[in-house]
Amino acid sequence: xxxxxxxxxxxxxxxxxxxxxxxxxxxxxxxxxxxxxxxxxxxxxxxxxxxxxxxxxxxxxxxxxxxxxxxxxxxxxxxxxxxxxxxxxxxxxxxxxxxxxxxxxxxxxxx
Numbered sequence: 001x002x003x004x005x006x007x008x009x010x011x012x013x014x015x016x017x018x019x020x021x022x023x024x025x026x027x028x029x030x031x032x033x034x035x036x037x038x039x040x041x042x043x044x045x046x047x048x049x050x051x052x053x054x055x056x057x058x059x060x061x062x063x064x065x066x067x068x069x070x071x072x073x074x075x076x077x078x079x080x081x082x083x084x085x086x087x088x089x090x091x092x093x094x095x096x097x098x099x100x101x102x103x104x105x106x107x108x109x110x111x
Contacts, residue, residue: 001110001111002110002111003108003109003110004108004109004111005032005106005107005108006029006106006107006108006109007104007105007106008021008022008029008031008091008105008106008107009021009022009034009091009103009104009105010104011102011103011104012102012103012104013098013099013100013101013102013103014036014046014093014094014095014098014100014101014102014103015093015094015095015098016094016095016096016097016098017094018049018057018092018093018094019092019093019094020051020090020091020092021090021091021092021093021103021105022085022090022091022105023088023089023090023091024085024086024087024088024089024090024109025087025088026087026111027087027109027110027111028084028085028086028087028109028110028111029084029085029107029108029109029110030082030083030084030085030107030108030110031080031081031082031083031084031085031091031105031106031107032081032082032106032107032108033076033081033104033105033106033107034048034076034077034080034081034103034104034105035074035075035076035077035103035104035105036067036069036074036075036077036101036102036103037069037073037074037075037101037102037103038069038070038071038072038073038074038100038101039072039100039101039102040071040097040099040100040101041071042071042097042100043068043069043070043071044068044069044095044096044097044100044101045066045067045068045069045095045096046064046066046067046069046075046093046094046095046096046101046103047062047064047065047066047067047093047094048062048063048064048077048079048080048091048092048093049061049062049063049091049092049093050063050083050085050089050090050091050092051089051090051091051092052086052088052089053086053087053088053089053090054088057092057094063079063080063083064077064079064080066096069101080105091105
């Protein structure tokens with residue numbers, strides 16, 4: 001078994017449509033850090049789901065529920081730290097405004 005530190009989600013702007021950000025492909029993954037930074041002038045919300053293989057984002061897999069991030073705030077998402085994704089599971093996000101929130105996640109992949 002190999003454990004490799006990885007950049008699960010390189011820094012990027014979160015979309016305003018439900019979007020898959022990372023899939024645990026042929027590995028298990030553990031989230032060590034997930035940050036959301038508001039680079040806009042207004043409040044913006046973020047929701048994050050961890051979805052089973054073949055599933056869709058919804059209430060049954062919602063981990064962060066419309067968390068408001070104020071301008072210039074970096075939210076560290078303690079709800080996601082330590083969450084494990086089995087092979088095929090994925091992280092999906094949706095922001096209330098596109099190009100307003102920068103997201104990034106790091107963790108470990110186990111193969």
